[in-house]
Amino acid sequence: VSARIRLPSVLTETIGVGARHEAAGETLGEVLDDLFSRVPVLRHHLLDEQGRIRPHVLVFVDAARADIKTAVGANAEIQVLQAVSGGRSES
Amino acid sequence: MRRIAVGTEKGGYLLTESSGGTWMVEGPQFPGWKVSAFGETSGGEHLAAVASNWFGIGVHISPDWSQWADLGAPPVWPENTGRAMEQIWALHRDGSRLWAGTSQAGLFTSDDDGRTWAPVDGLNEHRTRDQWQPGFGGLAAHRILTSGEQIWVGISAVGVFRSDDGGTTWAPKNLGVHPVDTADDAAAPEVGYCVHGLAQDPRDPLRIWRQDHRGVFRTVDGGDSWQRIENGLPAGFGFVMWRDRASGRLLTVPLHSDENRVPVEGRLRAYGSDDDGESWTVAGEGWSEAPQFTGVLRGAFDGDDDGNFCFGTTGGKIWITSDGARTWRELQPAFPRIYALSIVR
Numbered sequence: 001v002s003a004r005i006r007l008p009s010v011l012t013e014t015i016g017v018g019a020r021h022e023a024a025g026e027t028l029g030e031v032l033d034d035l036f037s038r039v040p041v042l043r044h045h046l047l048d049e050q051g052r053i054r055p056h057v058l059v060f061v062d063a064a065r066a067d068i069k070t071a072v073g074a075n076a077e078i079q080v081l082q083a084v085s086g087g088r089s090e091s
Numbered sequence: 092m093r094r095i096a097v098g099t100e101k102g103g104y105l106l107t108e109s110s111g112g113t114w115m116v117e118g119p120q121f122p123g124w125k126v127s128a129f130g131e132t133s134g135g136e137h138l139a140a141v142a143s144n145w146f147g148i149g150v151h152i153s154p155d156w157s158q159w160a161d162l163g164a165p166p167v168w169p170e171n172t173g174r175a176m177e178q179i180w181a182l183h184r185d186g187s188r189l190w191a192g193t194s195q196a197g198l199f200t201s202d203d204d205g206r207t208w209a210p211v212d213g214l215n216e217h218r219t220r221d222q223w224q225p226g227f228g229g230l231a232a233h234r235i236l237t238s239g240e241q242i243w244v245g246i247s248a249v250g251v252f253r254s255d256d257g258g259t260t261w262a263p264k265n266l267g268v269h270p271v272d273t274a275d276d277a278a279a280p281e282v283g284y285c286v287h288g289l290a291q292d293p294r295d296p297l298r299i300w301r302q303d304h305r306g307v308f309r310t311v312d313g314g315d316s317w318q319r320i321e322n323g324l325p326a327g328f329g330f331v332m333w334r335d336r337a338s339g340r341l342l343t344v345p346l347h348s349d350e351n352r353v354p355v356e357g358r359l360r361a362y363g364s365d366d367d368g369e370s371w372t373v374a375g376e377g378w379s380e381a382p383q384f385t386g387v388l389r390g391a392f393d394g395d396d397d398g399n400f401c402f403g404t405t406g407g408k409i410w411i412t413s414d415g416a417r418t419w420r421e422l423q424p425a426f427p428r429i430y431a432l433s434i435v436r
Contacts, residue, residue, distance in 0.1 A: 010123040011146050015161040041163040045146040048175055049168050056145045082145040 098126030130182025264314030357382025403429030
């Protein structure tokens with residue numbers, strides 16, 4: 001299964017990677033692992049130290065909010081967004 | 092042509108002085124990301140520590156302060172600690188080794204110019220860690236001094252730790268400093284001190300000056316004991332402690348108090364000491380007579396040991412001097428809250 005992934009510009013412009021990618025997997029976790037094998041720098045920006053999607057990062061699979069275990073169908077569209085909740089400064 | 096790198100709550104900026112005395116602004120670099128610290132590699136390349144409210148942290152490298160590349164593997168907490176990395180507070184280089192002080196009071200080292208990092212477990216998992224309490228900015232290891240096998244690290248709101256064996260073992264060094272959460276002057280707990288800024292005499296590394304939450308202090312024995320030195324200061328609170336290598340002059344920027352982190356009566360001034368901290372006076376002239384109710388944070392002060400100093404405010408303005416802190420002026424451009432400044436050398 002191959003999915004198309006779109007990343008937000010606030011991430012891609014700073015770390016210097018493209019906004020659009022393709023990766024394969026049966027679940028979102030597998031798709032992300034495939035993506036990270038191609039673009040390793042993305043792993044720690046999207047996942048925390050425990051391997052979870054970061055708290056203020058939203059991932060949608062075919063427009064539905066998704067987590068690591070969400071099934072990914074053929075030709076799925078995966079969108080990564082920054083959550084409004086992350087706009088709060090911690091300091 | 093002078094240049095100043097500026098790290099702010101929202102992006103990095105590069106200021107370049109033109110021949111007419113105006114300053115050109117390049118940026119924002121890292122748009123939307125906090126730029127929390129600057130550093131340099133053993134090869135003279137520049138480093139910027141960045142943090143996102145969404146996407147974790149990064150360490151970027153540049154040959155010219157203009158073109159940046161993500162190094163890809165910043166310091167992160169081991170999975171079994173359960174901690175999350177939110178920010179690098181300080182980058183410090185000693186020879187070929189880089190040190191990073193981080194959120195959650197982390198200390199990390201890199202021996203490949205920031206490409207990979209290892210946690211310093213002797214400090215990060217110190218036997219007193221379960222007593223460590225965060226300050227307003229969270230638990231933060233934010234100041235790092237080194238001299239051979241001796242290393243000092245300042246942690247808010249925990250205190251100063253020293254290692255005498257290159258970072259393997261650590262001991263708290265705060266005797267004589269007032270702890271942060273007690274009114275008992277005689278209390279001397281092991282931890283619970285809120286160091287804000289540290290500066291060291293490179294000719295005598297055991298001589299260190301400390302801007303603390305609870306006042307200004309000096310040690311002449313590497314932190315084994317501290318003495319209060321506030322004669323002439325309008326307030327003991329503040330974040331900055333800077334020592335000019337060329338002249339030996341000390342500089343700090345006093346703020347009113349813990350609960351009121353702005354200059355006393357809005358009189359934003361750097362204060363200097365030419366006698367080792369025994370006495371302090373306003374450093375030079377050119378200061379605004381209009382009230383400046385803004386703060387200056389610990390990383391937002393820099394000097395180049397050639398008479399140039401600058402600092403940035405929480406209100407996003409930059410003050411500079413090029414004559415050894417005799418005359419100061421405020422630059423026109425305004426920025427978001429400033430965390431880090433670096434005079435480009």
